Amino acid sequence: MYSINAFSGKLLVSEAAGVWAKQAMVTYDSDSGTNQPGKSRPGFARRSLFSTHHKTIGLQYLWLALFSVFLGMAMSLVMRIHLVWPGAHIPFLSALGGSAERFATLPLLHGSLMIFFVLTAAPQAGLGNYLLPLQIGAREMAFPTLNLFCFWATVASLVGMTAGFLLVPQKGITLWIVSVSIFCGASLCSALNFTVTTIDLRAQGMTLPRLPVTVWAWFLNGILGMLIFSILLAACLCALSDRVFATTFFPAASFLASQPAALAADSSLVLWQRLFWFFAQAEVYVAMLPCFGIVTHLLATFSRKPVWKERLVVLALCGVGLVGFCVWGQHMFSSGMNPFSPLVFSVLASSLGLPATILVLSWFGTLRNARLRLNTSMLFALGFISLFLAGGLSGVFLAGRGFKSTSVREDFVIGHFHLVMGVAATFAILGALFFWFPRLFGRHMNEPLGKLHFWLTFVGVYFAFMPMHWLGLVPHTGRIPGANLTTLASLLEPIRAFITAAILITVLAQGVFLFNFLWSLARGERVGDCNPWRATTLEWSTALLRDDSGARGPVVYRGAYEFGGLEVAEDFVPQDVAPDQVAKAH
Amino acid sequence: MPGVPTVQEIEFVIEERRDGGGGGRPPDGGDDGDNNRGRRSGKPSPKRYYTGIAIGLVSILMFFMALASAYLVRKSGSKDWVPIHLPGVLWFNTLVLIASSFTMEQARQLLAQTFLSSFRKLWIATTALGILFLAGQLVAWRQLVAQGIYMASNPSSSFFYIFTGAHGVHLLGGIAALLFVSLHNFDKSQISISIAAEITSYYWHFMDGLWIFLLALLYLGK
Numbered sequence: 001m002y003s004i005n006a007f008s009g010k011l012l013v014s015e016a017a018g019v020w021a022k023q024a025m026v027t028y029d030s031d032s033g034t035n036q037p038g039k040s041r042p043g044f045a046r047r048s049l050f051s052t053h054h055k056t057i058g059l060q061y062l063w064l065a066l067f068s069v070f071l072g073m074a075m076s077l078v079m080r081i082h083l084v085w086p087g088a089h090i091p092f093l094s095a096l097g098g099s100a101e102r103f104a105t106l107p108l109l110h111g112s113l114m115i116f117f118v119l120t121a122a123p124q125a126g127l128g129n130y131l132l133p134l135q136i137g138a139r140e141m142a143f144p145t146l147n148l149f150c151f152w153a154t155v156a157s158l159v160g161m162t163a164g165f166l167l168v169p170q171k172g173i174t175l176w177i178v179s180v181s182i183f184c185g186a187s188l189c190s191a192l193n194f195t196v197t198t199i200d201l202r203a204q205g206m207t208l209p210r211l212p213v214t215v216w217a218w219f220l221n222g223i224l225g226m227l228i229f230s231i232l233l234a235a236c237l238c239a240l241s242d243r244v245f246a247t248t249f250f251p252a253a254s255f256l257a258s259q260p261a262a263l264a265a266d267s268s269l270v271l272w273q274r275l276f277w278f279f280a281q282a283e284v285y286v287a288m289l290p291c292f293g294i295v296t297h298l299l300a301t302f303s304r305k306p307v308w309k310e311r312l313v314v315l316a317l318c319g320v321g322l323v324g325f326c327v328w329g330q331h332m333f334s335s336g337m338n339p340f341s342p343l344v345f346s347v348l349a350s351s352l353g354l355p356a357t358i359l360v361l362s363w364f365g366t367l368r369n370a371r372l373r374l375n376t377s378m379l380f381a382l383g384f385i386s387l388f389l390a391g392g393l394s395g396v397f398l399a400g401r402g403f404k405s406t407s408v409r410e411d412f413v414i415g416h417f418h419l420v421m422g423v424a425a426t427f428a429i430l431g432a433l434f435f436w437f438p439r440l441f442g443r444h445m446n447e448p449l450g451k452l453h454f455w456l457t458f459v460g461v462y463f464a465f466m467p468m469h470w471l472g473l474v475p476h477t478g479r480i481p482g483a484n485l486t487t488l489a490s491l492l493e494p495i496r497a498f499i500t501a502a503i504l505i506t507v508l509a510q511g512v513f514l515f516n517f518l519w520s521l522a523r524g525e526r527v528g529d530c531n532p533w534r535a536t537t538l539e540w541s542t543a544l545l546r547d548d549s550g551a552r553g554p555v556v557y558r559g560a561y562e563f564g565g566l567e568v569a570e571d572f573v574p575q576d577v578a579p580d581q582v583a584k585a586h
Numbered sequence: 587m588p589g590v591p592t593v594q595e596i597e598f599v600i601e602e603r604r605d606g607g608g609g610g611r612p613p614d615g616g617d618d619g620d621n622n623r624g625r626r627s628g629k630p631s632p633k634r635y636y637t638g639i640a641i642g643l644v645s646i647l648m649f650f651m652a653l654a655s656a657y658l659v660r661k662s663g664s665k666d667w668v669p670i671h672l673p674g675v676l677w678f679n680t681l682v683l684i685a686s687s688f689t690m691e692q693a694r695q696l697l698a699q700t701f702l703s704s705f706r707k708l709w710i711a712t713t714a715l716g717i718l719f720l721a722g723q724l725v726a727w728r729q730l731v732a733q734g735i736y737m738a739s740n741p742s743s744s745f746f747y748i749f750t751g752a753h754g755v756h757l758l759g760g761i762a763a764l765l766f767v768s769l770h771n772f773d774k775s776q777i778s779i780s781i782a783a784e785i786t787s788y789y790w791h792f793m794d795g796l797w798i799f800l801l802a803l804l805y806l807g808k
Contacts (some may be wrong), residue, residue, distance in 0.1 A: 142634040188645055195641050200634040226645040234652035237748065245737045247744035249660065 039194065052144035057141050057151050058130025062433075065122035067160065069426075072113040073507050075106050080500040084493075093319050103163070105172065109165045112176070114422060116183050117158055122429050123290035124225075125154070125190055128218040131425035131436065132194065135215050135540035137203025137554040137576075142196040146189050153186035156544070177240045184233040191225030194218055203538070205556035208287025210575065212537045213300075213307060214316050214558035220321045221286055228282040271501045279285065280326050284421050291384065292317060292359055298381040298431050299366045303533050304571055306561040308365030312358055319355035338464065356392060360385070376450030380431030383458050384424050390462075391420025394469055410474025415465045423461045430454075430513070438532050439539055443524030449516040455511055460506030467502075535561055600708040632781050639785050643792050646756065650796060654803055657745050661807070667758040667807040668740045674799075679722035680801060686715035687794045690749065690787050706768060709783075712790075716757065723754055742808060749800050753793070760790050764784055 050055060082103065095361045124256075133141055141147050160179030164172040198219040211219075238249035300307045307313055363385055373380065394416045437445045471492065531540040537560055562573040573582065661667050675783070693708035730736075730743065737747045763786040772779040 104698070142638065192638060192641055192645070196634050196638045199637050223641075226641060227648050230645045230649035231652040234649050234656070237752070238653075238656060241737070241744065241748060245744075247738045248741055249656065249744060307731060 006255040014230075037112070050148060052140075052148045054129050054133050054141045054144065054147065057147050058126055058128070060151055061121050061126035061129060062155070062440075064124055064155065064158065065118045065429075066517075068117035068121075070111045070164075070510070072110050072118065073510060074326045075110040076111070076503065077507055077525035079103075079106050079110065084500045103164055104171060105480075108176070109161065112161055112180070113158075115287070116180075117154070118423065118429075119287035119425050120187065121154060121285070122275065123193075123287070123425065123432070124174050124218060124221055125150070125187075125292065127294070127429075127432055128194060128221075128290065128437065129190075130440065130542055132197060132215055134199065134219050134439075135212050136201065136206050137538050137556060138197060139553070140201075141193050142201055143189075143543065148194055150186040150190040150193070153182050153189075157183040157186065174240070174243050177236050177243065178514065181233055181236040183238065184229045185241075187225055188572065191222040200221070203554045207556075207573075209311070210556055210559045211319070212293075213313060214290070214537075216317055217290045217485065220317050221289040222288065223324065224282060224286055224321045227285065248297055250387050284417075284556055285320055285325075287421060287425050289317060289320060291319070293427045294357070295381045295384050295430045296363065296366075297537075298377055298435055299363055299434075299579050300377070300561045300563065301533055302378040303366050303370030304373070304382070304534075304563045305366055305370050306315050306559075306563055308362045310362075310367075310559070313362045315446035316355035316358035316362075317360075323355065324552045335365075356388075360389065360570040364432070365410075375434070376445070377431045377434035378448055379451065379454045380427045380434065383454065384427040384431065386426060386458075387419055387424040387461070391416055391418075391424060394419070411468045415468030415472060418468075419461070419465045423465065427457075435533065436539075437520065437524075438527040441521055441524070442527050443520055444527060444532070445520040445524060446516050449512060453512040453516065456509035456512065457506055460502050460509055463502035464499050464506060467499050471495055471499075531574075534558060534572055536572050538575055541574055542578050591788050600696055635777065635781060639788050643788070646792070647796075650749075650752070650800070653745075653749065654800075657749075658807065660741055660745070664741060666740070667742055670730070670735055670740065670742050670746060671733075672746075672805060672808075673726040675722055675726050675729060679719050679726065680797065682715050682722060683719045683794050683797055686712045686719065687791050689715065690790055692774065694780075694787055697783055709764065709768050713761060713768065715794070716761045716764060716790075720754055720755060720757060720761070722748055746804060749804065753797055753800060756796075757793050760786070760793050763789060764793060 046435070051057070129141065129147065133139065157179040160182065161173055164175035164179065166172070167175060198211075198215060238247075241247045242249050295314060296307055312330060340430060394412070432452055434445050437443065538556070539556055555578070556575045557577065557579055558576060560576055562575075563571055603747070639752055646661050689708050689710045693705050693712060696705040696708060727747070730746070735743045737744055763782075767779065772782070
C-alpha cells in the first residue's frame, strides 16, 4: 500500500517543477467567470449581482450567510440578556425585542436565520456552488441561470423573514410562511442543480469512487434536499391556505378530539407537526452532511493520510441520508401518535448511530499515527469532532423513548441541538473557510488570530451549552425523592447568568473572526503557491487554473486522497497528474 | 485500500492511454466518462436535461405525495369531514388531457421522421388541448362555487381546490414548455428541438398520470 505513496513522494521531488509547482505565477479568478478572451467586460450588475457563474454565486451565498449569522447572533444575545436581566436596556438591540409579542418571535427569527441561511445555505449552496464544479472538473453548474434564480429567491426569502419580524405578528407569520415557501423553492432548484451537475458534468476519469468525500456529501445532500424541501413546501402551502383562505388543514380543536385530554388541551397541531418534522429532522442531516464531508476532507489533507476506509465513509454518508429521512417521528413522542410508532422511530433514530460511528471511527483512523498539521482549519475540524461526539451522546438519551419530554426541560434539547447541529456545523464551515480562503480570495487568513478565535469559541460554546444540559435535567432530578428543590432552584439563576456570560464571550470572539476575515480580504498574506495546503483535489490544480479558457478539461487519473510517504518532502499526488508523468519520475 | 490504486492499475492506465491516443476513454473505463466527451469544446452535454427532468419529477411526486398523505391523515381522524360531489366536467377534462398525451406522441413521431410542419400542427393541437383542460378545471371550480362550496367550506373541498390548483400550476409550466418548443428558435440554441420536445413530453405525460392519480384519490377516497 505504501509503496505507491513513497513512489509519489519521489515524483514530487523531481518532477514537481514541471507539473504543478509553477503555481506562483497563476492568478486567481475569484471574482467572476466571465474572463473569456475577446469578450468585453460586462458592467458591475451583470458581473457581480446577476452573474450566472458558479463561483460568483457561491461567494454571494457565503456573504449572505455571514450577514445572517451576525444578525442571528445579535438576536441570541438579546434573548439571553433579557432572560437573565429582564430590565437591562441595550441601545438598538433592546428595541428589537421590545414588546412581548416581538420578544416571542425572536427565537423564531433567530432559528430560521441560523438554520436556513447559515446552516443550510453556507456549507451546501455557498461552498458547494463554488467548489463542487471545481472539484469534479466541470466548468459550470448544470443549469447556471437556475442557479442565479435560486440565489435571488434565497435573498428574497431572507428579506421576507426579517421584514415579517418587524410587522404585526399576525401578518408577520404569514409573511414568514411565504418566505419559507420561497426558500423551499430555491433549495429545490439548487438541489436539482447539484445533483445533475454531479451526475453529468464530471471530468473525464472522475468516476464515482474517485470523487472527493466533499462532493459525495454535496451530492447526497442534493438528493435529500430534493425530497424533503418539497414536503415542507406542501406543508407551507397548506398552512398558508389556512391563514389566507381560512381553510382548516391543520385544525386546532377537532383533530385533537381523539387525543388524550392533556394533549388536546395543548392544542398542538399534530398534522402540521408530522409534516414539519418530516422535513425538520431530515433538515438536521441536510445541514450536517456537507459538514461531514468537509471535516473528512480536512482531516485527510492535514493528516497527510488517505481517508481511512473511504468507501465505508461514503456508504455511511448514504446511510445518514437514508435514515435521516426516516426518523421524522422521533420528535413527536409526546404528540399522541400510534403507540407503536415511537418504538419504530426510536429504533430508527438509534440506528443513525451506526453511520455516525463509522464516520467517527474513520476520522480517528485517519488521525491515527498521522503527522498532524495543526493549523486553524485543522483545529476547527478537530473541534467539530469533539462537539459532534459531545452533542451526539446527549442525543442518544433523547432518542430513547423512555426519556420523555415531560421529564426533560427544553433547555436539554436546546443544549443538545446547538452543540451537535448549530455549533458543530459552524465549526465545519469555519474550518472550510480557513482552508479554502486562499482559493476563494488568493490570500491567507491570519493564523494567530484564527487560533485565538478558535480557542475562545471552543471554550465559550462548551461553557454555554453544557450547563444548559444540566438546566434541562433539573426537573428530572426533582423526581428523585429527597432531592432538595429549593437548593436546586437557587442554583439555577447563577447557572443562567454563567451561560449568558459564556455566550457573550463567544459572540465577542466572533468579532475576532470578522476582523480577521475582512482584514485578510484586503491585507492578508498573498498566496505564493497555488496549492498552499499541498492538497490533491482539482480545485488546487494549476493546470486547471491555467486551462480555464482552454478547450480541454482536466483528466482525472486517481482517487482524491493520495497522501503518504512521510519520509520525503512532498507526499501527495494530485488527481490530475497523469500516470506517465508519475512513471517518468519513478 | 480505496482511493489508492495499485501499481498494476497505473501501468494498465498508461498502456490504455497510449493505445487510445489520449482523451478517448476515461482512464479506467469508468461509468460515465464517455458522456462528457466534448463537453469543454463547445456545447455542454444534453444528458443533463434528461437527468434534470428525472430528478425534478421525483421531487414533484414527493410534493404531491405529501399532500396526498395529508389528505388521508386529515380525513381519517376528523369529524368535520363532509365529502364533496365531484363536478362532472372533470371526466371530460381527464379525457382531454389523455388525448393531449396522444397527440403529443404523434407529434414527436412526426418530428422523428422530420415532417416539421405536421409536427408543429399537432404540437399546437396538444397545447390547445392543455389549455382546454385548464379551462375545464376552472369550469369545475365555477360549478363548485355555484353549489356554494368554497375553499374554506370543508376540509374535503379545501383539499379538492389545493390538489387541482397545484396540479394546474404545474400544468401551466408544462404549457410554457410546449410554447417554448413551438416558438423558440433552435438554430443557435444549446438544445435541439427533438430533445426539448422529448423532455417536455416526459413532463407532460407525468402530469397526465399524476392527474389520473389525484382524480382516483379524490373519487375513491372521498
